Amino acid sequence: MNGDRFESWLRNIYETQNEEISCTECFDLMSRFVELEASGQDAAAKMPQVKQHLDQCPACRDEYETLRELRRLEEEGGMPSIDDLQDLIH
Amino acid sequence: MSNTRTNEEWLNDLRTSGAAQEAAIADLRNLLLRSVLFFFSRNLGEFDRLARDEILQLAEDCAQEALIAVMNHLSDFRGDSKFTTWAYKFGINIALMTARRERWKGVSLDQLASAEDGSLSKWLIRDKSSEFTPDQSALLSEIREVIREVIEQDLTDKQRRVLIMMVFNEVPMDEVARRLDTNRNAIYKMLHDARRKLKNRLQARGFDVGEILALFTIQR
Numbered sequence: 001m002n003g004d005r006f007e008s009w010l011r012n013i014y015e016t017q018n019e020e021i022s023c024t025e026c027f028d029l030m031s032r033f034v035e036l037e038a039s040g041q042d043a044a045a046k047m048p049q050v051k052q053h054l055d056q057c058p059a060c061r062d063e064y065e066t067l068r069e070l071r072r073l074e075e076e077g078g079m080p081s082i083d084d085l086q087d088l089i090h
Numbered sequence: 091m092s093n094t095r096t097n098e099e100w101l102n103d104l105r106t107s108g109a110a111q112e113a114a115i116a117d118l119r120n121l122l123l124r125s126v127l128f129f130f131s132r133n134l135g136e137f138d139r140l141a142r143d144e145i146l147q148l149a150e151d152c153a154q155e156a157l158i159a160v161m162n163h164l165s166d167f168r169g170d171s172k173f174t175t176w177a178y179k180f181g182i183n184i185a186l187m188t189a190r191r192e193r194w195k196g197v198s199l200d201q202l203a204s205a206e207d208g209s210l211s212k213w214l215i216r217d218k219s220s221e222f223t224p225d226q227s228a229l230l231s232e233i234r235e236v237i238r239e240v241i242e243q244d245l246t247d248k249q250r251r252v253l254i255m256m257v258f259n260e261v262p263m264d265e266v267a268r269r270l271d272t273n274r275n276a277i278y279k280m281l282h283d284a285r286r287k288l289k290n291r292l293q294a295r296g297f298d299v300g301e302i303l304a305l306f307t308i309q310r
Contacts, residue, residue, distance in 0.1 A: 007306045009257055010233075013292070014299040016285040023274040028166070031179055035171035056285075057278055058256075059186065059263040066129050066182045071175050082120060085127035089134070089145050 012056055026053040026060045034068050038075060100173040104164060118160060121174060123153035125181030129189065136193040152188050156181040190262040199269055202259040203251040226305050233297055240291050241284075249284045252277055 021029075033050045036043035044051040054061045073079045080088075095103065095114075103114035126149045130137070137145050159180045167176055222230065241250055252270070255261040256277075267277045292299055 007303065010299060011303055013285050013288045014303060016282070016289045018286065020278075020282050023278050027179065027183065031171035031176040032168075034175055038175075056282075057263070059274060063179065063182050063186055066125075066132070066186075067175065067179050070125060070128060070178050070182075071172075074172075074174060079124065080128070082124055082127065085124060085131055086146060088131035089127065089142055089149075 015052070015055065017052060020056065021049045021053050023053075023057060023060055026050055026057065027063075030060070030064055030067060034064070034071050037068065038071050095173070097167075097169055097173045101164065101167065104161070115157070115161075118177060119153055119157050121177060122156040122160070122181040123149060125178045126152040126156065126185040129182050129185035133189050136189040138193075139195070140192065148188060148192070149185075152184045153181065156184045159184070187264045190264045191268065194261070194265045199255060199261060199266075202261055203255045222305065229302065230305075233292065233302060236292055236295055236297070237288060240288050244287050244291065245284055249280050252280045253284050256281065 029047060029050050033043045033047050036046055054064050070079070095117075100114065100118075103110050104118065105111075106114075130145060130149055137148075140148070156177075160177050163180070167173065241253065245253065248270075252266055255266050256263060263274055263277050267273050270277070289299070
């Protein structure tokens, strides 16, 4: 474990709450969280338990980041077509 | 076209029958396939052992699985996001689990779950402590010692194995869950319990973790 990872893990320990939502609960709330962000609202302030879970859970965070990116591309009309995406697979 | 439907139109079309439902299901499947391909295209390193056709087939399978999941959960949609945003997450979730499974297929986790060879101490020692003052380094050494004690003495065997695999060896959560025949929630709970024990023990010993974290910030 290098210094950055140790620091990151120490931060996870420091920010641990007695009660934290589960991955299933995070999954249920994730689309609303992303939608709030997309509309320019402070999603972390409105849904602190989701933010806390995303900071602690690498799997849910990966999904959230991908969802946020897809939402952004859709909003901007830049969503790649299936053909374009298949061309990226090699 | 899928993107022109309102949330209500999506729900109505998917719940109706005949041509309207068929069209909506076809659009939804395409939308889910795009979410899967989007994730795959950004994580190609997970598929090193697969040919392109195999990856594309895997994406089709994931999209089909996600379509079934969305249809089974339609009543859970509360309308607090765009329907497409809500649906995408099913595709992404299945794509991520599939990608991780492919990446770790055939890899033994026994070595990555054990700390019997003293590797735990080595992991905890390896950091940039040379950048700190002697007092700060001594403080960090004490913290590492408490953490090592808690991991070795206070955690259950299962908590310790999960922690070592995920935190120290970066094995993905879904792969740990799959190998232990459990699910994400259970693994998250184990890690949460371990973090709580570590936090409580550090506080009981008088360490202010916030102050310690500030040391790292100052070094930047």
